[in-house]
Amino acid sequence: MRLELRGVSRSFGALQALEGASFTVEPGTVHGIIGPNGAGKTTLLNIISGVLGPSSGEVVLGGRRIDGLPPHRVAALGLTRTFQNIRLFPALSAVENVLVGQHRVRRAPLGARLLLLPSAARERQEATGRARALLDRVGIRERAEERSSNLSYGDQRRVEIARALSAEPRLLLLDEPTAGMNPVEASGVGTLIREVASAGVSVVLIEHNVRLVMDLCTRVTVLNFGRVIADGTPAAVSVDPAVITAYLGAAR
C-alpha cells in the first residue's frame, strides 16, 4: 500500500516540529527515515498513525486521506506501528499482547463465547496458535507466557514488533526497533523486516542504525530540524552534502 505525505507540517505552540514534509513510500518497500535527534521523526510517525493531527498538509494511504483520522480508524485501514519507548501492555503476557494485536483480524463473536460454543474455543486456540507462531518468528519462544514487563528490553522490542504484525497490516511503522540491541539481535530484526516486506507489507523504518538502514531500505528520507533535506536511495543519500553536514556539522 502506498503512503504519501504532502507538505505535512506540525507546530507545538512556537515550536515548529515539522515543516512541509513530503515523500512517498512505495508498496512492498522498506523506507527508512533518518535524521539527528529532535529532527521530527517520531512526530512524523505520530502524525501518520493518527496519534497527532498535522497543522497542515495531507497524509494519503492507499489513495485515501488519513490525516485527522483517529488512530483506531487508521489502524482499521491496515496501518500499525511500534513505539520508540516500547508500549507493551505491562500486565499482559507476551502472547496476550500479541492477541490484543489481533483484535482487528479476529472473528470472535461474544455470543459464541457466552453460549460456551466449541467454535469459540476453537477460534481462541487458533488465535493463540497464530500468536505463538509470530512470537516464534521474532525469536521469543520460551518466555511467551511471561508478563511482558518482566521481559528483557530486547525481548520486549521483539514482542512489540510481533504485536504490530499480528494485526496483518499493509503498512508497518517501526520506531527505532533495534535500539538497545546487540548486532546479532539487530541483524535478526533486519531479516524479519526483509521477510515482512517481501510478503508485500510496506515498512517505514525510523532508525539510528545506519548500517541496517543502508542494507534494508529501498529509499531513505532524511529529516533535520523538521524538514526533509534528502530523499533517495541509500547510496545517493549517504553522499548527499546536506546530509553529511547535518550529521557531522558544517563542512571543513
Added chain:
Amino acid sequence: MGQQLLNGIFLGSIYALFAVGYTLVFGVLDILNLAHQAVFMVGAFLALTLVATAGLPFWAAMGAAMLATALLGIVLERVAFRPLRGRADSNFSGLISSLAAASVLEAVALQLWGPDVSRFPLGTFPDRVLRVGPAVVSLLQLTIVALSVCLMLALTLTLQRTRLGRQIRAVAESPRAAQVLGVPVNRVIALSFALSSALGGAAGVLFGLAFNSISPDVGRTVELKGLAVIILGGMGSVPGAVLAAYLLGLLEVFTTAELGSSYRDAVAFAVLFGVLVFRPRGLLGGAAVRTS
C-alpha cells in the same frame, strides 16, 4: 438584593477558604485529596473542644486548631500519599488512599464526639449585629469574611513572595525539574500539605461557628461544593478557586432566593457538570496535562 450580595460573599468566603487548600494540593501533587474534608471536620471539632472544655478564647482555639491540622496534614502526606509517589497510577491510588484516610478520621471523630450535632457554647463569639445600608450583617459574619480573606491573602503572599512559595510553584509545574534544580521536593510537598490542611482546618472552625453545627459528616457536603469550586476555578489555580468560590456563593444565594432552598445544591453540580463538558480547564486553569 444587597442582603443577598452580602450573604453570598459570606458563603463564598467559607467555600474559598476550603477550596484553596484543596486546589493547592491538586496543583502540587496532581492528586485529589478527598481527606481534606475530614481535616476540615477535625479542625472544627478541635476548636470546639478547646473552647468548650479548656475554656480557651476563640482566637486561641482557632490558632491551635490550625496548628494541629497542619500537623495532621503532614502525617497524612507521609502515611497515605508519599508511599504512592513513584507509582504509575498514583492519581488513582492517591484518591483511594485519601478516601481511606478520610474514613479513618471520620471514624475517630464518630467515636470521640458521637454522631449528633455539636455546637459551640454560647458566648464563644459576641452576638452583635451591624447595619450596612438596608442590609443586616452580624459581627460574626464580618469576622469570618475578614479572617478568610486574610488567610487567603497570606497564602497568596506565601506563594508569590517567599522562597517556599517559589519552590511550591516549581514542584507544581514539574517535580522532576524542581528536583534537578535542587528543590527539596519531599519537604516542599509536606509543607504544601501543612498549609493546605491548616487552611482546611481554619475553614472548618469558621464553618462551625457560622452555621453552629458540627458533626463527623459535616465535611461531606462542603467537599462536594469544594469540588465544584475547584473545577470552576481551574484545578490547581488558587486565584481561580477564590474567584469561583465567591461566584458559587453568590449563585447559590440567588438561586435559593428565586427557586427555593431545595435547588441550591443542584446549582453547584450543574455548574460542575457544565464546566467539565464545555470548558474542562475552568476559569483560570492551566493546561490539563502536567509534565512529570
Added chain:
Amino acid sequence: MESFLATYASVFQFMLLNGLLALSVYATLCCGQLSLANAGFMCIGAFASAVLTQRASAPFPLALAAGALVPALLAVPLGFPVLRLRGVFLAIATIGFGEMVRVFFVNWDYTNGALGLVAIPQHTTTLLLVASVAAVTFFFARLRGSRIGYALEALREDEPAASTLGIDPARYKLAMFVLGAAIAGLAGALEAHLTFMVAPSGYGFGRAVDMLVWAVVGGISRVGGPLLGAFFLTALPEALRAAGHAVGLAPGPLRMGVNGLILLAVVLFLPNGLVAAPAAVRALLRRRKART
C-alpha cells in the same frame, strides 16, 4: 434462633446485592474508567422499578427489566460528553451526576420527594439475588478471555497504544459505562423490592464510594475480585460487632474505621487487591529467596 437466621439471611442478601454493585463498578474500572456514577444509576433503577410495581401494579420481571434498562438508556447521552474526560475529571463529573440525580428525586413530587416510596412489594428472593450475581459474574468471566475482553484490558493499561491496534476507545468505554449502569440499576430494583422502600438519600456520594471501595479492595485483576471485596467488607462489620462492643467501640465508628484501615492497607501494600494476594505473596517469597 430464628432471629439469628433472619439477621444472617439479611447479611447474606446484602452481600449479594453489594457484590452486584461492585461488579457494576468493575464494568467501568476494567477499561480504565473511574466512574462514580453508579449510585445515581442505582437510584434511577430503584425508582423506575418501584414506580412500576407500586403505582402501576406491573409484574415484577417487567419492573426489574425497567430497573436495568432505564438507567442504561440514560447512560448513553451522559456517556458521550463525560467519557472524553480523563482520570480524575471523569470521576468528578460522575460524582456531580450522582448528586444531580439525588437532588432531582428529592424535588420530584411524583416520587414523594425526599421521603421516597414505601410499601414496595417484597418480591426479591435470595435465590433471585444468587441468580443475578451468578449471571453477571458468568458474563464477565466469559468476557475476560474474549477478544473484546482483551481489548478492554488493553484500553485500561494503555489507551493510546490500544487505539493504534484498531481498538476504538469511545465505543468500548461507552458500552461498559452503559453496562455498568444497567447492572447498578438492576441492583437498585432488587434492593427496592427487598427493603420495600426507596429514598433518594440512600444513593448519595457515600454509596458510590462504597461500591468503588469494594471493587478496589477485592481487586479487578480477576472477576471474582469485586465479589470478594463486597462480600468481605459487608460481612466483616457484622463479624466485628461483638468484638467492638467488648472493647467499647460503637458499631458505626468501628465499621468505618476498619473499612478505612483495610482500604489503606490494600492501597499501600496490595495494590492489585485481595484477589491478587496469593500472587503478591509468591512474588515476595521469590524475591526473598533470590536475595539469600
